[in-house]
Amino acid sequence: MFQLPFCASSVISQDVLNRNKYPYYFETTSVTGYGQALFLLLNVWGVTRMGVISSSANSCPEVVETLTLLGIEIAAHVRGVSYTNAKFVADTLEQVDVRYILFCGDGGQMGNMYLTLGATLKRLVGPKYVWFTMYGMNYKSCPGGNCTAAFGQNFVSLFQGVKMIDLKTSVTKQVRKFQAPWGNWGYDLSQYFNFMASYDCTATLAYGFNTLLKGNSNLSPQTLASRSLQGQLNYTAFSQTGYSGLTSDPLTLTKNGDSAAPFIFAYFRGNAALNIVYFGSTNMDRTIFEYTDYSANSDNITISDNQMTFYGGSHIPPPDGPIYRIDSISPASKFGNAVILLTAFGFLLGTVSCWFIVRNRSNPAIRTGSVLFLLIMCVGTLPAYGSLLLSLNQETVFGCVLRPWLQLISFSIIAGCLIVKTNDSLLMDSTFLMALAGIVGIEAILLGIYTHLSKRKIVRSILNEEVIQYICVNNSAGLQMEYALWVYNGLVVGLLFLIAYATRNVNPRHNEVTILVVLGVSLVIGAVLINVMYHDTTSHSQAAFSTVIIVWILNSLPIFLSLVPRYFQLCRENVYLTSRYLKSFMQQSTSQHRQSKSLTNSKTPKSSIPKSHATNNRKLAFADPIPVVYCLKSSNPFTQKWVNGVVSVGFVEKTQLALFLPALADIDGESKVFPIKRLNTDLGDTVNLGGSENPEAFRIFLKTESGTIMMDFEKADRVETLRQSLILASKGELIGRHKSRKAI
Numbered sequence: 001m002f003q004l005p006f007c008a009s010s011v012i013s014q015d016v017l018n019r020n021k022y023p024y025y026f027e028t029t030s031v032t033g034y035g036q037a038l039f040l041l042l043n044v045w046g047v048t049r050m051g052v053i054s055s056s057a058n059s060c061p062e063v064v065e066t067l068t069l070l071g072i073e074i075a076a077h078v079r080g081v082s083y084t085n086a087k088f089v090a091d092t093l094e095q096v097d098v099r100y101i102l103f104c105g106d107g108g109q110m111g112n113m114y115l116t117l118g119a120t121l122k123r124l125v126g127p128k129y130v131w132f133t134m135y136g137m138n139y140k141s142c143p144g145g146n147c148t149a150a151f152g153q154n155f156v157s158l159f160q161g162v163k164m165i166d167l168k169t170s171v172t173k174q175v176r177k178f179q180a181p182w183g184n185w186g187y188d189l190s191q192y193f194n195f196m197a198s199y200d201c202t203a204t205l206a207y208g209f210n211t212l213l214k215g216n217s218n219l220s221p222q223t224l225a226s227r228s229l230q231g232q233l234n235y236t237a238f239s240q241t242g243y244s245g246l247t248s249d250p251l252t253l254t255k256n257g258d259s260a261a262p263f264i265f266a267y268f269r270g271n272a273a274l275n276i277v278y279f280g281s282t283n284m285d286r287t288i289f290e291y292t293d294y295s296a297n298s299d300n301i302t303i304s305d306n307q308m309t310f311y312g313g314s315h316i317p318p319p320d321g322p323i324y325r326i327d328s329i330s331p332a333s334k335f336g337n338a339v340i341l342l343t344a345f346g347f348l349l350g351t352v353s354c355w356f357i358v359r360n361r362s363n364p365a366i367r368t369g370s371v372l373f374l375l376i377m378c379v380g381t382l383p384a385y386g387s388l389l390l391s392l393n394q395e396t397v398f399g400c401v402l403r404p405w406l407q408l409i410s411f412s413i414i415a416g417c418l419i420v421k422t423n424d425s426l427l428m429d430s431t432f433l434m435a436l437a438g439i440v441g442i443e444a445i446l447l448g449i450y451t452h453l454s455k456r457k458i459v460r461s462i463l464n465e466e467v468i469q470y471i472c473v474n475n476s477a478g479l480q481m482e483y484a485l486w487v488y489n490g491l492v493v494g495l496l497f498l499i500a501y502a503t504r505n506v507n508p509r510h511n512e513v514t515i516l517v518v519l520g521v522s523l524v525i526g527a528v529l530i531n532v533m534y535h536d537t538t539s540h541s542q543a544a545f546s547t548v549i550i551v552w553i554l555n556s557l558p559i560f561l562s563l564v565p566r567y568f569q570l571c572r573e574n575v576y577l578t579s580r581y582l583k584s585f586m587q588q589s590t591s592q593h594r595q596s597k598s599l600t601n602s603k604t605p606k607s608s609i610p611k612s613h614a615t616n617n618r619k620l621a622f623a624d625p626i627p628v629v630y631c632l633k634s635s636n637p638f639t640q641k642w643v644n645g646v647v648s649v650g651f652v653e654k655t656q657l658a659l660f661l662p663a664l665a666d667i668d669g670e671s672k673v674f675p676i677k678r679l680n681t682d683l684g685d686t687v688n689l690g691g692s693e694n695p696e697a698f699r700i701f702l703k704t705e706s707g708t709i710m711m712d713f714e715k716a717d718r719v720e721t722l723r724q725s726l727i728l729a730s731k732g733e734l735i736g737r738h739k740s741r742k743a744i
Contacts, residue, residue, distance in 0.1 A: 002230075003024060003227075003230035003231065003233065003234075004024060004230070004233075005024050005026075005205060005208070005233045005234070005235070005237070005238065006024055006025050006026075007025075007026055007027065007028060007201035007202075007204060007205055007238070008025070008026075008027045008028075008029075008201070009027070009028055009029060009194055009197035009198040009200070009201050010029065010194045010197060010198075011027060014031055014032065014061060014062050017031060017032065017256045017257050017258060019235075019255075019256070019257065022257075023234040023235060024233065024234050024235065025235065025257060026204075026235040026238060026239075026253055026257040026258065027197075027257065027258045027259065028197045028198075028200040028201050028204060028245065028247060028251065028259050029197050029247070029258065029259055030254075030258050030259045030260070030261055030263070031062065031256070031258040032062050032254065032256045032258055033254070033258075033260075033263060033286050034060070034062065034063045034066075034134055034165055034263070035060075035062055035063040035064070035065065035066025035067050035070075036066055036070075036282075036286045037165060037263035037265075037282050037286050037289075038063065038067065038102070038132065038165060039066065039067055039070045039072060040282055040286070040287075040288070040289035041265055041280065041289050042067075042072060042100070043289075044289055045317040046317070046320075047072070047100050047317070047320040048071070048072060048073060048320055049072065049073035049074075049075050049098060049100070049320050049321060050067075050072060050073075050074065050075065050098055050099075050100035050101065050102060050320065051074070051075055051076045051077070051078070051093045051096070051098035051100070051101045051102070052064055052074055052076070052077040052078070052101070052102045052104065053078050053081065053089055053093075053101065053102070053103045053104065053105075053113065054077065054078065054079045054080065054081070054104040054105065055080070055081070055082065055103075055104060055105030055106070055109045056080045056081075056082070059079050059080075059104060060102065060104035060134070063102065063104070063134070064077060075093075075096040075097075075098045076092050076093055076095070076096050076098060078092050078093070081113075082109065082112070082113070083109070083112035083113045083115075083116040083143070086113060086116040086117050086120070086121055087121060089113070089117070089124075090117055090121055090123040090124055093124060094123065094124070097321055097322055098320075098321065099128055099129055099130065099318055099319065099320050099321055100129075100130045100132070100320050101124065101129065101130070101131050101132070102131075102132045102133075102134070103131065103132065103133050103134075104134060105135070106135050106136075107133070107135055107136035107137045107138040107140075108138055108139075108140055108141040110133045110135070110136070110137045110138075111137050111138050111139045111140075111141070111142070112139075112141065112142065112143065114131060114137065114158065114159070114162070115139065115142070115147070115150070115151045115155055115158060116151075118158040119150075119151035119152050119155050119158060120150075120151065125158055125311070126311060126312070127310065127311050127312035127314060127318065128318045128319075129311065129318070130161070130163060130310060130311075130317065130318065131161075131162045131163065132162075132163045132164070132165060133162060133163070133164050133165070134164075134165050136164060137159065137162060137164070137268065137274070138274065139155070139156070156270060156271060156272050156274070157270050158270070159268040159269075159270045159274065160268065160269065160270025160309070160311050160312070160313075161267055161268070161270070161309055161310040161311035161312070162267060162268045162311075163265060163266070163267050164265070164266045164267070164268065164276060165263055165265060196245075196246035196247050197246075197247055199246055200243075200245040200246055200247050200248075200251055203243050203245065203251075204238050204241060204243055204245070204251060205238065207238075207241035207242065207243040208233075208237050208238035208241050209224065210241075211237075211241050211242075212229070212232065212233075212237055235253060235257040238253060239252060239253035240252050240253075247259060247261055248260070248261030248262075252284075260284060260285075261284075262281055262282045262283055262284050262286065263281060263282045263286065264278055264280065264281040264282075264292070265278070265279055265280045265281065266278045266279065267279065267308055267309060267310075269309075277308075277309070278292070279291060279292070279308040280292050280308075322465065322466075323466075324462075324466060324467060324468040325466055325467050325468075326394055326467075326468060326469065326470070327463060327467050327468065327469035327539055327540055327541045328392075328393055328394040328395075328469070328470070328540075328541050329391055329392050329393070329541050329544060329545055330392070330393065331392050331393070335541070335545050336392055338545075338548075339388055339389065339391055339392060339545070339548050340389070340392075342385075342388060342548065342549075342552050343385055343386070343388045343389055346381065346382075346384075346385030346388070346552060346555065346556065347382060347385050347386075349381075349556060349559060350378050350379065350381045350382050350385065350559070353378040353559050353563055354375055354378045354379060356563065356567070357371060357374050357375050357378065357563075358371075358375070360570060363570060365566040365569040365570055366566060369421075369512070369562055369566065370421045372433075373417040373420065373421040373432075373436075374417075374562060374563070376413060376417050376436070377413065377414050377417040377418070377558060377559075377562070378559060379413075380409075380410050380413025380414050380417070381410055381414065381555050381556070381558075381559065382410075383405075383406040383407070383409055383410045384406055384407050384410035384411070384551060384555040385552070385555060386406055387402070387403050387406035387407050387410075387551070388548050388551065388552065390402060390403050390406075391544040391545065391547070391548050394458075394469075394470045395458055395470045395471060395472050395540070396458065397456045397457065397458060397472070399472075400456045400458075400472035401451055401454070401456060404447060404450070404485070405447055405451075407551060408443055408447060408485065408489065409440065409443060409444065409447070410555060411443075411489065411492075411523075412439050412440045412442075412443040412489075412492065413436075413440055414555070414558050415439070415492050415493070415495075415496060415519075416435075416436040416439035416440055416492075417436060418496065418499075418512065418515065418516055418519065418558065419435075419439070419492075419495055419496065419499055420432040420433075420435045420436050420439075422499050422500075422503055422512050422513075422516065439492065442488065443488065443489075446481070446484060446485055446488055447485070449481055449484075450478065450481035450482065450484075450485060453475075453477040453478055453480075453481050454474050454475065454477070454478030454481065455474070455475040455477075455478060456472055456473070456474055456478070457472075457473060458470050458471070458472055458473075459471060459473055461540075463539065469539070469540040469541070470540075471540050493520050493523050493524065496516045496517075496519060496520040496523075497516070497517065497520050499516055500513045500516035500517050500520070512561075512562070514561070515558065515561040515562060518557070518561060519554075519557055519558055519561070522553070522554055522557055523554060526550045526551075526553070526554050529546070529550060530543075530546075530547050530550060533546050533547065534547075
C-alpha cells in the first residue's frame, strides 16, 4: 500500500516472504534454506528418514516440505508440543523407530524437551539417536528454575553430539573487526545474533539507497523524500548491494527475500559451557556440503578437527533406523536358485514338448490329442513360467501388475485348449480356435479393466526387530476386480468338470476325462493353498516361494498328463514295429528259401494262380495287427471324426498284402484283404485320397519299411456317407497330413 521497504532481523516467518503480497519486505536472516542445507548433510551420511518435533510457535513448514521433496521420509511429525508432552512425543517417534530427530523451536524449548526425554524418561537420547536444532539450545529455563534438581547432576553431558544448523561463517572475525574501534565493553557481540542481523538490516537499507542514487546522477536524497521512487524500492533493490555484513559476507538476498548466507554445522561438546565444534558448511547456493575447519578465538567456539562426534563419542553416523534384513527371495540364495532352475526347466519342458508334438504330429498317439491344441497348450505355459522370476528380490509395482497377466493368460490358454478339444462335436479345429480365442479374450479384457482400476503401491511391513518385507496392496476398485477375476476363472474350472462329465462314456483311449478332473481338482486345491499361505503366513517370501512351487506344478501338470502317456505309447510302438519287422523279414526269407528249393527239385513248371483267387487259395501269413487311427469323413468338408482300428501286413508268395480290421462296432465294416502294389516314387508322408480304379473306393499312398506303397479301401458296408482313411505307423513315425481334433 505504502510501498515502504521494510527489513526484519528476527521474524523468521515464511508467510511474510510471499513476494506477491509483500514485495517490499526482506530479512537479513535465512528462513528458507534450512531444509536444503540439512538435506545436503543427511545425504552425505546416507540418511533417508527422520522425525520432526515442532513447538507451538514454529512448525518448520519450509524444512519439512523441502526434505520431503528431496526424498527424505518424514516418518513422524509431532506438532505443537512442549516438554510437558514428552511422553507422547516419545511414544509417537518410537512407534516408527526414527533415529534422526529435528526440533523446531527456540533454544530453551529444545533444552527442556531434550533433557526431559533423556534424563527423566531416558528415551530417544543415546548413541543411536542424532538430534538437530535450528536455533541453538540452552538450559536457562529449566522447570522450577533448577536444572540440576530437575534433570540430575550430570544433565549437561546429555547434550554431547547434538547437531546445530547455524548461519554464521566468519561471524566472529567480522564482529571483532566491527568492535575494534571502541572495544567490546565486556561483551562479545558475536553471541547476539539478533544484534548482528539488525545491524545488517540498517546497513543493507543504507547501501541499497546509496546504490540507487549513484546509479542515476539525476537522483538525490530529496528525490527519495518526494516518494517518487517508491516503485523501485522493493526487495530487489537491496538483494545485491555489495555490503560486507556481520552475518554474511557479502550479504545478498535470495529470490524469496531472505539472506543467502551459507549454512554451517556444529555439534555440542556436552560440557557446562555448551561449547560447540564446527565441522562443515554449505556453499553460498546451498548445493554442496563439505567438511570445513573453522578457526575462531572465542571461548565458546572450538577449532574443528574435521571429525564430528556423536553421542557416546562415536565418529560414525548411526543408521537412520533399525538395520533390517529385507524378507525377499534373493537370486543368490538357495531359494532364488531354485526359482531360477524351475523357470529354466519350465521353459525347457514347454519348448521340448512343442518339438515332440511337431516331430510326431502324424502319429496316431499325437493326433488323438489334437496336434494344434496340444501345441497351443504347450506354448501357453511359457508366460506362467516367466512369471516365476517376478518373485525374486523385493516386491515392485511392475511385478504386481505383470504377474496376474502372465499367470492368468497361461491358465486361460491351457484350460481353454482342454475344454474346446474334448467334446463329441464334428466341428473342425478352425471353429474351436474361435472358442479358445473367446475364453482367452474375456480373460484379457477383465485383466485390462483390473489394471486400469487398480492403484497398486508397495508398503513396508515390519515382521520383527530384524526383518521387514515389502508387500503389494491394492485399492478398493482393484480388489473388486480381483473378485471378478476369481469368479470368471472359477467358472472356467467348473467348465473343466462339466466337459469331463459330458464325455465320461467316450472310449478311454480317445478322451481326456482323467486330465480334466485331475487338473480341475489340482487348480482348486492350489488356489486354496495360495490364499491360505498369503493370509496366514507371516513371511511374504515363504508364501511367494510356495506359490512358485504351486504355479509350476499346476502349469506343468497338463503337459505331463497329456504327453507322457503318448510318449510311452510311441516307445511301445517302436519296440513292437521293430520286432514285427524282424519277424516278417525272417518269415519272408524262409518262404523264399523254400520256394527256391521247390523249383529246383520240380520237373514241371508251376502253374500260375489267378490274382483274383490268390487270397482264397493260398494260406496267408500275417504279422500281428498294428493299432491305427483312421478318419471318417462325410460329404460335408467341415466335419470329421477319428476312430481306431488295426491293420496287419502279410505275404502270399511274392505279393505283399494288408489286412484292415475295423475295431469299433459303430463302423461295422467287414475285415478285408487288399493287395499292395509297390511304387518306385518315394512320396514320403504324402497322402493321396483319390485315383482308385474303383469309384466306390479311394486310394492312399504311405511309406512303410519296404518303401512307399499304395492301398485302396472301400466304403464301410453300413456307413454309406463315410469314407475310411488309414494312418499307418512305420518305424514309430506317423504317416499322412490329415487335420485332426480330439478323437472320440
